[in-house]
């Protein structure tokens with residue numbers, strides 16, 4: 001008796017050029033690059049005397065190093081950032097690939113612009129030298145992060161030698177509670193199963209809770225698969241995804257669109273497919289969640305207390321004691337941005353709570369749209385006015401203070417509630433204390449000047 | 460890439476879980492668009508006193524004379540998590556690290572190690588802790604041996620530990636092979652596959 005296949009296995013089957021020990025030589029449909037790690041891959045390739053095999057399948061953007069202050073140029077606050085920008089531009093132009101440069105309406109965080117422009121498509125294989133490439137699995141693609149040398153391999157050969165991961169299904173069922181978002185879901189799963197919980201596996205998110213999420217929320221959920229140590233994440237593409245993609249700049253059209261959709265519909269996990277591991281999550285168990293420590297797994301319900309067995313190192317770094325309540329803790333900064341939560345729907349939900357309210361005295365609040373297109377769309381709806389009137393800085397798009405590149409930061413020991421995905425020591429700046437949460441919780445906390453529950457603000 | 464066959468060397472314990480690539484090489488230390496010049500920035504946040512300085516913190520293991528010429532790092536679970544930056548592997552390799560022993564590795568980091576001649580050795584936490592204890596009295600003399608062909612690590616106490624490694628990774632490490640050259644040998648096969656794929660999935664090929 002043969003068993004059915006998972007989505008992952010179907011995509012793998014359709015891309016396997018040859019089988020290799022423990023894996024396969026896999027055809028790569030799209031390579032994405034950014035100036036932090038992509039420029040160096042292009043440069044390395046050129047130095048080795050090799051060329052990009054299929055330049056039209058390769059796209060690059062400026063997001064990591066570029067400033068997000070208004071009126072930006074090649075100059076950056078990050079020391080030597082300009083070198084990264086110029087080297088990437090020169091290498092991208094020489095290689096003949098598409099570059100979304102500073103000032104280009106397509107510029108933005110790589111994982112935000114790729115779905116936005118339908119560069120990623122269901123059933124495609126996509127790689128990028130960036131760990132949050134898993135975000136794009138939300139569209140039913142096999143998308144994963146690699147290193148720069150592997151990127152050179154993908155560029156030169158249109159393939160990668162890939163170790164076949166094990167499969168895991170995370171089934172989420174039921175209705176999410178009031179004020180509970182995809183971000184809370186991602187943090188909840190990390191808290192329950194740990195940062196190594198998905199190790200060695202491709203994680204398929206399934207269940208009625210997932211199907212009910214819009215595409216942008218699915219991206220938020222998949223975004224943190226790398227924090228789960230997974231190979232990557234994937235969600236079956238459905239009508240919601242097809243409707244999202246139709247008409248976008250790089251989406252197929254006409255007969256090609258019909259062909260594509262017909263094929264995409266076959267990319268669902270068969271009812272009799274077997275997974276190496278299964279996890280069940282009851283949506284009703286998920287509360288608005290926030291991190292307290294220095295690993296994303298150090299997360300708890302917003303109204304819970306720091307665990308009594310919390311390690312000293314994490315407590316010392318975060319300036320907390322075991323048993324402390326997080327609600328009410330005074331904050332210095334609030335950040336909305338990053339490939340986790342910086343899309344139009346995130347900004348809309350934040351703006352609803354923010355409208356007519358003010359950021360508390362002494363809190364530095366910043367909103368960085370995930371892409372130039374998101375920024376323009378938000379401005380067309382007047383969201384920028386809401387953010388600005390409340391006291392938020394309104395920035396140009398990019399990774400910004402999601403990570404510290406030697407330029408801007410909130411400062412040492414400053415406590416920041418942030419919609420990003422990593423709370424590692426010094427991630428957002430030397431000794432900065434990051435609390436990961438949903439955009440709603442960031443906004444509620446910015447207004448209160450303390451970690452606060454967004455449900456109390458709901459209108 | 461330098462082939463890896465057999466190594467007997469000083470090992471330094473960094474027995475923490477979730478050592479992330481930001482800790483291995485902080486972003487601020489990645490100053491130039493280059494794969495070299497990174498060894499000084501290795502573990503900068505832990506190795507030096509004060510951000511941006513080069514004053515060694517005597518508490519940090521790699522700064523101690525007992526651990527001079529460390530070639531092997533003993534870590535915990537989920538080693539190399541976080542950012543995919545290959546600079547972490549480049550910095551480790553440039554510093555001279557040839558093997559990392561951990562109970563699990565982040566998959567991207569593990570791939571980066573293999574491509575830069577660093578052997579990822581997976582052992583359980585208990586075994587790693589016992590190695591750290593065994594070498595502590597005299598790290599310069601009590602060395603660890605890693606034999607890749609047989610996939611065996613031998614501790615200073617002569618205890619042997621078999622470790623797993625994927626065949627493909629092992630082959631690349633043993634021969635110091637460049638994966639791109641290896642794959643380009645299959646160019647004809649790849650071109651045939653693409654030709655057939657174009658018929659099946661024309662929509663993935665930009666117009």
Ligand code: SF4
Pocket residue numbers: 063064109110111130132337338339340398399402403420421
């Ligand atoms: S927004 Fe943050 S996590 Fe996302 S790609 Fe940029 S730096 Fe990485």
